[in-house]
Amino acid sequence: MDAIATDGLTVSDQALLDLLRHLEQAGYAFVTPTPATHATVGLRRAASEADALRDVFGWSRPFSRDLLEPGLMQLAETAGVVRHAPEGLRLAIRVSTVDGRLHLHSAPTRDEDAVFLGPDSYRYVRFIRQALGGSPNLRTALDIGVGAGVGALTLAALSPSACVVASDVNHRALRLTRLNSLHGGLPLDLVHCSGLPERPDGFDVIAANPPYIAGKGKRTYRDGGDQLGAALALDWVREGVRRLTPGGRFLLYTGSAIVAGHDAVREALQVIADEGGLHLTYEEIDPDVFGGTLRQEAYREVERIAAVGAVLTAP
Structure with missing residues (x-):
């Protein structure tokens, strides 16, 4: 097929693409488990500097603004996926590796239009x-x-x-x-x-x-x-x-x-x-x-x- 057209991308879309590119360059990888496993492991601790990318973009753990490097935090905010929660910040999206490729999908939610990956x-x-x-x-x-x-x-x-x-x-x-x-x-x-x-x-x-x-x-x-x-x-x-x-x-x-x-x-x-x-x-x-x-x-x-x-x- 021909190359993919990028016409009509919004500022938010471009920020998410840049975010994926940044994660890939950083060697990010994450396998999404079942919701039950995700809930159990996710509650063990808050996000930490030792595994910040997987904690934030994979496990959907709460995090503080200074945990992510400024450029990545800016991309998340431009994309409109940062949410404020009582325990800190959370992202409305996750990024998972399937078949060697990174995929954006929904963070754990009960929204009717959630985008599943598991x-x-x-x-x-x-x-x-x-x-x-x-x-x-x-x-x-x-x-x-x-x-x-x-x-x-x-x-x-x-x-x-x-x-x-x-x-x-x-x-x-x-x-x-x-x-x-x-x-x-x-x-x-x-x-x-x-x-x-x-x-x-x-x-x-x-x-x-x-x-x-x-x-x-x-x-x-x-x-x-x-x-x-x-x-x-x-x-x-x-x-x-x-x-x-x-x-x-x-x-x-x-x-x-x-x-x-x-x-x-x-x-x-x-x-x-x-x-x-x-x-x-x-x-x-x-x-x-x-x-x-x-x-x-x-x-x-x-x-x-x-x-x-x-x-x-x-x-």
């Missing part, structure tokens, strides 16, 4: 890489519900000549994905929409890591709808397989609520595959994720939530 993101990237192999020859690819952009950027890195479309209903997600794309030097075609974008041509690959928790939170990155969180994923698959080119693949990473040993997601995907003449491969990537969710009333019959990966290949 352990599912790492499993999703690994799943895409394993499903597609080393250097797939793609012309067009789509990542639905792009979030912070980890899937779309992986597709772009695997097939640099492909047109990779990244869609999301969340404007904040598209903004951060654009900045992550610019920083990584991997062009993306960003589309604001719910579900699949309207495009006349099909896609060689469609990838999706949809929300899969059935809950009351109304957070777009978590709420997977009915069927114990599976409804959104299945809707995307039903629509998406009709948009594949011959031999194209739909890569689905999601969660399946297992009830009495029964995997309803796998069975529903097999029905979709049989009806459309597609080939389905399916695996459990992690047998037990989001265990705390089982305390919710909606999950009273669920014995575990499995992270699963499915590939549906068009004839």
Whole structure:
């Protein structure tokens, strides 16, 4: 693809890009754990000079103004991401390393438009890489519900000549994905929409890591709808397989609520595959994720939530 256009960047956008550049030059790296681990470790202490960058930009610990060097503090303030809290200053964003690239995403929050990145993101990237192999020859690819952009950027890195479309209903997600794309030097075609974008041509690959928790939170990155969180994923698959080119693949990473040993997601995907003449491969990537969710009333019959990966290949 052509070089990424930087038209329309705001002062805040440019400050965030400069911040990413500064962190990369400083050798910054951070792996984002589960929210429970993040909360436990984050409460152990305040930010310290010994590990200031990871404390502030990774662990979201409170910090004092003089902890960061003046230039970096100025960039954070220009970007509008500094928040005042009783215990000190905090940032509204985090920066995490995925697939060797830095990604902006939301700090821990309950905001409806939070931009998620966490352990599912790492499993999703690994799943895409394993499903597609080393250097797939793609012309067009789509990542639905792009979030912070980890899937779309992986597709772009695997097939640099492909047109990779990244869609999301969340404007904040598209903004951060654009900045992550610019920083990584991997062009993306960003589309604001719910579900699949309207495009006349099909896609060689469609990838999706949809929300899969059935809950009351109304957070777009978590709420997977009915069927114990599976409804959104299945809707995307039903629509998406009709948009594949011959031999194209739909890569689905999601969660399946297992009830009495029964995997309803796998069975529903097999029905979709049989009806459309597609080939389905399916695996459990992690047998037990989001265990705390089982305390919710909606999950009273669920014995575990499995992270699963499915590939549906068009004839």
